[in-house]
Amino acid sequence: MGEINRELRRNKDLLWLLTKKEITLKYKRTVLGILWSLLNPILLAIILFIAFKIFMRIKMENYTFFFLSALFPWNWFSASVTMSTGTLIGNVSLIKKIRFPRHFLVLATILAQLFNLILALPIIIGLSYFYGNGLGMSWFLIVPILVAIQFMVTTGICVAISMINAYFRDMEYIIGVVVSMLFWMTPIVYPLNMVPEAYRIYLILNPLTHLITAWRDLFMSNTINWGSIGISFGSSLIFFFLGLLVFQRLGKRLDEVL
Amino acid sequence: MNGIIEIKDVWKKFPMGKDRPGFKEFLVKLPQFLSGNSHSYFWALKRISFKIEQGECIGIIGKNGAGKSTLLSLILGTIYPTKGEIQVSQKITPLLELGAGFHPDLTGRENILINGVLLGLTKDEVMERIEAIIAFSEIKEFIDMPLRTYSTGMYLRLAFSVAIHTDPKLLLIDEILAVGDEAFQKKSKDALLHLIKGGATTIFVSHRMSAITEICHRALWLDGGEMRAEGIPEKIVEEYLRYSG
Incomplete structure (x- = not known):
């Protein structure tokens, strides 16, 4: 019993240290260091505000807030997926x-990216006071739930592609294209109802649409969109288990291709 | 006596493909590859069977490419056998490639922590030992500098020091007794001998026959992926040397 406990604690330590390594390495030789994770979203918000509010004068109300409320969660997903293609072969x-749970490398990549989302939350909170209803109690319940759901989808996808990429190195380039396609197939830049009805179904079939909608409804109006959350949760389970299955199956012969 | 390691009729093959198979070939071979029936392959190990008891020190000798390192990796569990079965009932500390988990941009201290945990300790356990690890490696004044500023000798000394402080019960050693300068070599050898004498089960791959006969209780001779002979080190080493001329 004590041995199992110790092993659990050791795995927790390992995951934490690998995540910390990812984060510290990213900024190791920079002057501002970890401040960049805070500065990046602030600068992005300012740029988007100037582009959309001053130059393009988009008619939609609070467009900067609308865009950022979806963009920050999306960035967690896309950065994780893009970076994890190289995690195993790197x-x-x-x-x-060394023998250790290999999927920890991928999990650490995802968790390090989650750190960026967490540091972007103050911007979202600021914007919600500026444009919307301000921080609601619902955030404390729903943010952790959505983080957990998105973590599962992302994990499923990332472990699978990091493994497939070891066998089939073209994956890295395919993923680059697929991620940017997904970006436009998810209502991030525009609301779902702006898409012509005939094509809307393709966006609705994309599980990320529901996840992003749930984030945006929460951030912009403190609404708990249980429908979107439910669909996201269901699809995240499928991605999670399928991804782990692929990872486990292909992992047996990983040494032959590395 | 129960075997700490039991290896039963283990075979391992590696595919021999081109680096870039080309698209057509890739499509044609995909089903084959996925089912594991690749046509071009070679057997790195063939019908390997042996048992290692608690506290034994086994030396493995053989020419380059005989399958020694493959065998160590199989026991470590970073690769899987194609056929056969391997049972290992102990935590393993590999000394295969010192500092495999080191990162050049992290400091010595940060690397100790992450490697100690990778090699089987909890974070708290590493913290308890960190002073001893630093003292053993003799690089106290550089410990908070990034690893890329270290000399090769300092790097290996730190790596060895971490590995030796993880309470190894089962050591896999791949030719690493020569770490650092004369004095440190002696120190590291003494530390290993102390562990082996203290009852740590050891599998030791080396080309230095004197080390095999000096330390090991038993020797295995691998030749072309097969076990050619097994027995007391002096006898096996003598046969091996006579054979390779």
Whole structure:
């Protein structure tokens, strides 16, 4: 019993240290260091405000808030997916010489990106006071739920593609295209009802549409959209288990291709 | 006596494909590859069977490419056998490639922490030992500098020091007794001998026959992926040397 407990604690320590490593390495030799994670979303918000509010003068109310409320959660997803394609093939010596749960490398990549989303939350909160209803009690319940759901979808996708990429290195380039396609197939830049009805079904079939909608409804109007949350949760389970299955199956012969 | 490691009729094959198969070939071979029936492959290990008891020190000898490192990786569990079965009932500390988990941009201290946990300790356990690890490695004044500023010798000393402080019960050693300068070599060898004498089960791959006969209780001779002979180190080493001329 004590041994199992110790092993659990060790795995927790390992995941935490790998995540911390990802975060510290990113800014290791910079002057501002971790401040960049806070500065980045602020600068992005200012740029978008100038582009949409001053230059383009988009008619939609609070467009900057509308865009950012979806963009920050999206960035967590897209950065995780893009970075995890190289995670396994980039850690060959670790994988070949030390025995440890390999999926931790991918999880650490995702968690390090989650850190960026968390540091972007103050901007969202600021915008919600400026444009909307301000921070509601519902946030404290729903933000963790949505983080958990998105973590599961992202994990499923990331572990699968990091593994497939070891066998089939074209994956990295395919993913680059697919991620940017998904960006436009998800209502981030525009609201769903702006898409012509004939094509709307394609966006609705995309599970990320529901997840992003749930985030936006929460951030912009403190609304708990249980419908979107439910669909997101269901699809996240499918992605999660399918991804782990692929990872486990292909993992048996990983040494032959690295 | 129960075997700590039991290896039963283990075979391992590696595919021999081109680096870039080309699209047509890729499509044609995909089903084959996925089912594991690739046509071009070679057997790195063939019908390997042996048992290692608690506290034994086994030396593995053989020419380059005989399958020694593959065998160590199989026991470690970073690769899986194509056929056969391997049972290991102990936590393993690999000394295969020192500092495999080190990152050049992290400091010595940060690397100790992450490697200690990778090698089987909890974070608290590493923290308890960190002073001993630093002292053993003799690089106290550089410990908070990034690893990329270290010399090769300092790097290996730190890596060895972390590995030796993880309470190894089962050591896999791939030719690493020569770490650092003369004095540190002696120190590291003494530390390993102390562990082996203290009852740590050890599998030791080396080309230095004197080390095999000096340390090991038993030797295995691998040749072309097959077990050619097994027995007391002096006898096996003598046969091996006579054979390779």
